[in-house]
Amino acid sequence: MTKTIPLLDATEFAQQQFLRGMPLVQPEALSPLLDRRQRALHDLRISVTDRCNFRCTYCMPKDAFGRDHAFLSHDEVLRFEEIARLAQLFTRLGVRKIRLTGGEPLLRKNIERLIEMLAAIDGIDLTLTTNASILAKKAQSLRNAGVQRITVSLDAIDDATFRRMNDVNFPLARVLEGIDAAARAGLTPIKINTVVKRGVNENAILPLIRTFKGSGHIVRFIEYMDVGATNGWRMDDVVSATEIVDTINAEFPLEPIDPNYQGEVAGRWRFKDGSGEIGVIASVTQAFCRDCTRMRLSTNGQLFTCLFANRGYDFRALLRDGADDDTLIRAITALWQNRDDNYSEQRTANTPRAQKIEMSYIGG
Ligand code: SAM
Ligand code: SF4
Ligand code: SF4
Numbered sequence: 001m002t003k004t005i006p007l008l009d010a011t012e013f014a015q016q017q018f019l020r021g022m023p024l025v026q027p028e029a030l031s032p033l034l035d036r037r038q039r040a041l042h043d044l045r046i047s048v049t050d051r052c053n054f055r056c057t058y059c060m061p062k063d064a065f066g067r068d069h070a071f072l073s074h075d076e077v078l079r080f081e082e083i084a085r086l087a088q089l090f091t092r093l094g095v096r097k098i099r100l101t102g103g104e105p106l107l108r109k110n111i112e113r114l115i116e117m118l119a120a121i122d123g124i125d126l127t128l129t130t131n132a133s134i135l136a137k138k139a140q141s142l143r144n145a146g147v148q149r150i151t152v153s154l155d156a157i158d159d160a161t162f163r164r165m166n167d168v169n170f171p172l173a174r175v176l177e178g179i180d181a182a183a184r185a186g187l188t189p190i191k192i193n194t195v196v197k198r199g200v201n202e203n204a205i206l207p208l209i210r211t212f213k214g215s216g217h218i219v220r221f222i223e224y225m226d227v228g229a230t231n232g233w234r235m236d237d238v239v240s241a242t243e244i245v246d247t248i249n250a251e252f253p254l255e256p257i258d259p260n261y262q263g264e265v266a267g268r269w270r271f272k273d274g275s276g277e278i279g280v281i282a283s284v285t286q287a288f289c290r291d292c293t294r295m296r297l298s299t300n301g302q303l304f305t306c307l308f309a310n311r312g313y314d315f316r317a318l319l320r321d322g323a324d325d326d327t328l329i330r331a332i333t334a335l336w337q338n339r340d341d342n343y344s345e346q347r348t349a350n351t352p353r354a355q356k357i358e359m360s361y362i363g364g
Contacts, residue, residue: 043294047105053133057231154193156208226308252271266280267280284344
């Protein structure tokens, strides 16, 4: 049924001519909405702020995000009503999972109000990724507002390495307090994301396992990626998923388990002694573009069809120009149907990086 809509040229879209001549399509007729590689639209990641109180060296290195960095102004940032309106339309096109991210999403003022608006949308799994710096005081209000589960980023379990990686001397203890508060508030199961960078924190793998094994929290190791253009990524810095699993398996025997659902990005492994599971996200060495069902909405209202895209599509302009719902639905449809991204399947150590969008801008 989706094939009744003509595919549109991306340049045409950029000029916002893409709506002309398109038949009005009933949203109900669009499910599932497929891209050029037959991938359905299922997830929406929303970056609610481009600001962060950390300067993780792999994400917002101080050199590039110093005092004079120009963050978005208040007017440039998408308003809660605008985000919620788009989110509602996305659910009509098949989105079932929304993740709030950033920047640091808990720094967005009154984030609980946005969460309430999103949680009111039927059939949505609503989650959030945070550095947990202010999670201890926010966990209960996030839960009350409607967040179901939470992912905490944590790259080391020793204070010195953690402070070095966040590069703002932020103490580990406050993050651990945040994780405990989230568990008490029922934001479970908690996932703990660890980006592994060679020579920086591969020594943190086993200590993290020792700390969280048996806790019910799921530690997930992520291969360091070449997102953005500022982190100086080199293939040599990547610790592969295979290496990570081998390291853990040598001390804590593991066995693979089936994904929870088709397209799950983390490979799942459980401890043979029954004390829980871990995840490994092999975004570099075992690309999962084939199953990538995500659209990303940046802080200033641009839609990106890939984490590694070098351009987004300006939905803030459409919203603020007074576009009606049918217009927005057709625009999203056109964008998804034209999607052909598979960057990670093509990446090599020498892929040029100059134009890619920063992770803090479109969220992880
Ligand atoms: N500030 C929040 C946090 O850190 O959880 C949310 C935004 S952050 C951009 C989302 C996720 O992206 C984090 O788990 C972070 O570790 C991950 N990330 C950032 N830069 C990365 C990189 N170069 N490679 C792999 N993961 C990265
Ligand atoms: Fe901030 Fe998250 Fe990026 Fe670290 S990974 S700098 S906490 S946005
Ligand atoms: Fe999805 Fe792009 Fe990542 Fe491939 S490279 S998995 S298309 S976000």
